[in-house]
Amino acid sequence: MKQVLTDTSRLCLVLLDDHEASRTALVLRLRRHGRLAVVGDTSDPEAAVRLVRAHRPHAVLVDTMRGDRRGLEAVARLAALEPAVRPAIVVHVASRRLGDWPEACAAGADEIVLKGFSADALAEQLAPVVRRVLAPERWPVL
Numbered sequence: 001m002k003q004v005l006t007d008t009s010r011l012c013l014v015l016l017d018d019h020e021a022s023r024t025a026l027v028l029r030l031r032r033h034g035r036l037a038v039v040g041d042t043s044d045p046e047a048a049v050r051l052v053r054a055h056r057p058h059a060v061l062v063d064t065m066r067g068d069r070r071g072l073e074a075v076a077r078l079a080a081l082e083p084a085v086r087p088a089i090v091v092h093v094a095s096r097r098l099g100d101w102p103e104a105c106a107a108g109a110d111e112i113v114l115k116g117f118s119a120d121a122l123a124e125q126l127a128p129v130v131r132r133v134l135a136p137e138r139w140p141v142l
Contacts, residue, residue, distance in 0.1 A: 059130055
């Protein structure tokens with residue numbers, strides 16, 4: 001089943017972050033942006049997989065800096081989704097520690113980006129990842 005978007009000019013995202021205040025602030029910031037659309041957000045990895053299945057976003061931003069290591073488990077579960085559903089998986093962290101990227105990459109992440117960038121900068125970082133990971137019929141027109 002192919003993804004059908006009603007607004008192909010926006011990059012659709014799901015956010016997975018266990019810090020509610022950070023997640024809420026990011027959702028508000030991104031929802032005001034013309035090229036990004038947040039279709040779901042959660043602190044629960046299982047709920048993130050359900051949101052991805054329901055909304056078929058282009059990308060999911062995953063905060064893996066969790067004390068319970070469930071962020072990396074979520075990356076692995078998202079990476080295992082069938083190609084028609086699987087989004088670009090982008091690890092979204094406050095700071096890069098030496099082991100972050102190899103662990104995230106081994107779990108199936110497609111990219112790592114730092115938190116704190118403007119919505120414009122985030123859109124610029126996400127667009128090539130989405131085009132690299134998703135089949136052309138799933139690309140947004142950006």
